[in-house]
Amino acid sequence: MLVRPVSKIGKSIFTVIAAISILAVMGACSQGTQTTTTGNQNPIKIGFSISLAGDFAADGKAVLDGYELWRDAVNARGGLLGRPVQLVYYNDNSEVDQVTTNYQKLATSDKVSLFFGPFSTKLTVLAGAVAQRYGIPMLEGAGTGDKVFASGFTTVFGASPPSSSYLGTFAQYILSLPADQRPKTVAYAAVDNPFAVPQVTKAKEAFTGGGLTTAFELPEPYAEDIADVTPIAKQIVSSKADIVVIGTVGVGDCVSFLKAFQQQHYNPKAFIATSGPDEGKAFIDAIGAKAAEGIFVPNAGWYPDIKNYQNDQFVADYLKKHSGSNKEEINNGTVQGYVTGQVLEQAVNKIHSIDNKQLLSELRSDLFNSLQGPVQFDAQGRNTAGIPFLFQWQGSHLIPVYPASNALANPKYPKPEWAA
Numbered sequence: 001m002l003v004r005p006v007s008k009i010g011k012s013i014f015t016v017i018a019a020i021s022i023l024a025v026m027g028a029c030s031q032g033t034q035t036t037t038t039g040n041q042n043p044i045k046i047g048f049s050i051s052l053a054g055d056f057a058a059d060g061k062a063v064l065d066g067y068e069l070w071r072d073a074v075n076a077r078g079g080l081l082g083r084p085v086q087l088v089y090y091n092d093n094s095e096v097d098q099v100t101t102n103y104q105k106l107a108t109s110d111k112v113s114l115f116f117g118p119f120s121t122k123l124t125v126l127a128g129a130v131a132q133r134y135g136i137p138m139l140e141g142a143g144t145g146d147k148v149f150a151s152g153f154t155t156v157f158g159a160s161p162p163s164s165s166y167l168g169t170f171a172q173y174i175l176s177l178p179a180d181q182r183p184k185t186v187a188y189a190a191v192d193n194p195f196a197v198p199q200v201t202k203a204k205e206a207f208t209g210g211g212l213t214t215a216f217e218l219p220e221p222y223a224e225d226i227a228d229v230t231p232i233a234k235q236i237v238s239s240k241a242d243i244v245v246i247g248t249v250g251v252g253d254c255v256s257f258l259k260a261f262q263q264q265h266y267n268p269k270a271f272i273a274t275s276g277p278d279e280g281k282a283f284i285d286a287i288g289a290k291a292a293e294g295i296f297v298p299n300a301g302w303y304p305d306i307k308n309y310q311n312d313q314f315v316a317d318y319l320k321k322h323s324g325s326n327k328e329e330i331n332n333g334t335v336q337g338y339v340t341g342q343v344l345e346q347a348v349n350k351i352h353s354i355d356n357k358q359l360l361s362e363l364r365s366d367l368f369n370s371l372q373g374p375v376q377f378d379a380q381g382r383n384t385a386g387i388p389f390l391f392q393w394q395g396s397h398l399i400p401v402y403p404a405s406n407a408l409a410n411p412k413y414p415k416p417e418w419a420a
Contacts, residue, residue: 043086044079044354046344047106048116049127054094055224058282059250059333060119063142064089066337067116069317073310074341080348088112092123099123103130113354114138116340117156119333120249121145121163121194128156137359139344141336147194149380157363157377159339159370161386163274164198166298167245169390170272171206173402173411174243181413183242183269185215189232189257190247190274192221199274199298200247215241229253233260243270251276255286262291262418269414272296277393281329284396290419292393294412300372301387302335303400303408304328309369314338328397339370 048067051060071085079085088110092098099118106112107130115131117124117140124143131138132153144158174183186207190200204214216239222232233256236244244261248254254276261267277283277297284292302308304315304327315327318334346369347362348354367385368375374385390402392411401411 041083043084044081044114045086045088045110045112046114046116047088047103047110047112049092049099049102049106049118049123050089051094051119051123052091054092055250056094056119056123058279059142059331060094062279062331062333063119063337065321065331066141066334066339067341069314069321069334070338070341070345073313073317074345080345081352081354087116092118094120094123096123096126099126100130103127107134107136112136114344114359116140116337117143117158119143121147124148124156124158125151125194128153131155135356137356137363139340139363141340142333143195144383145194146198149382153381155360157343157381158383159343159375160300160336160372160383161388162382163195164202166274166300166388167199167203167272168206168298169388169402170245170296170298171203171210173390174212174270175206175210177413183212185213185239185241185243187216187236187239187241187244187268188214188246189216189218189236190221191224191226191249191253193224193247193249195249196247196274197221200245203245215239221247224249226253229256230260233257234264237261237264237266240266241268244268244272246271246273248273248275251279251282251286255283258287258291258295265418267415267417270294270296271415272298274298277398278332278391280331280398281325282331288419289393289396293395293419294415295393296411297391297398298388299332299391300335301389301406302332302372303389303391303398304330305408306371308371308373310342311371314371335371339372339375342370343368343375 050064051057071087075084090102092102115136115138117138118127119142121143124140125147132155138156139159141159144160144163146164188200188204190196216236246257254273277295278299318330351358351362363377372386375383376385378384389400389406391398392401399408401407401409
């Protein structure tokens with residue numbers, strides 16, 4: 001519903017009260033609304049569940065930020081098919097049961113036209129099941145683990161490169177080092193999450209095939225709700241592994257490992273985590289800029305100055321919305337959310353329709369552009385055109401360092417000693 005401001009103060013007090021009441025109801029609701037309209041046509045409603053509390057809250061809020069930035073940008077361009085985009089969303093509190101409930105409500109009560117995905121592979125699998133049941137196209141960028149694409153969905157499309165490929169660039173870099181510099185031993189640990197485990201498994205396969213020895217491997221993934229990773233960290237320290245590969249899904253456990261290593265005066269030649277170091281300001285605030293120096297993280301092909309599709313506008317819009325921020329603080333989840341909208345917009349504009357069948361066909365058959373580079377989906381909804389980069393914290397900046405064709409600096413190896 002569009003709420004129009006009262007044009008004359010002298011109008012009836014009842015009109016003012018009615019307008020205030022409508023605004024109050026909208027503010028109390030957990031649904032998003034478009035901030036830019038394109039006329040009097042009915043909005044195109046896009047629904048999703050997002051984690052605004054619980055374990056995934058930081059990432060969920062970042063993804064929501066990306067969705068909202070794209071919504072504002074597309075509405076400023078005239079919307080989709082000349083109609084304003086409205087985001088309708090509900091908080092899932094990072095709980096699996098709530099995700100299914102939210103998407104059911106979006107499909108039946110809210111009658112949204114399209115779905116965006118939640119944050120995390122685990123929640124995306126559940127959302128995808130609802131999308132499949134109702135035949136509603138669901139684009140997403142923050143749930144790209146193998147489990148999503150092995151579920152047999154025909155209506156789910158992961159706009160970011162599949163996460164299982166992310167650590168491949170790190171393995172390629174390490175194995176490309178001259179023999180006299182190459183590490184000899186590796187330690188591995190991973191949280192019990194379908195985003196993290198496949199990445200660590202594939203990294204081990206690559207390193208073992210390249211002749212590196214496993215100094216430590218956690219027998220089973222550790223629980224997502226683990227209270228303290230220090231016992232695991234101490235086992236890694238005791239292994240004296242040259243490099244450490246940790247499968248994480250956020251800042252918390254990643255920083256806990258790093259702080260435990262600092263306390264034990266253990267400085268591996270290289271440390272990489274699947275998530276955490278990519279979260280910009282949140283990571284620096286938690287660990288400190290000096291301690292972050294030399295930390296690696298894999299990620300989809302994006303950094304603030306990359307000359308990819310609409311990136312200049314995205315960065316400018318982000319900085320305008322987040323006054324006082326800098327571009328290095330942009331969370332990867334925000335990029336993933338924005339990319340999702342970019343792909344949808346191109347597909348809809350190409351076919352001039354949001355008909356589900358036509359849209360599904362277009363998504364399966366075309367090539368799209370995004371902040372992260374090219375997007376093309378295979379039969380399972382996996383983006384096979386995107387190329388992950390290896391990033392490293394250097395001088396308080398997270399920058400791409402491998403492959404060389406996209407690097408802004410050479411990797412720092414071995415990792416600098418922990419700052420005092």
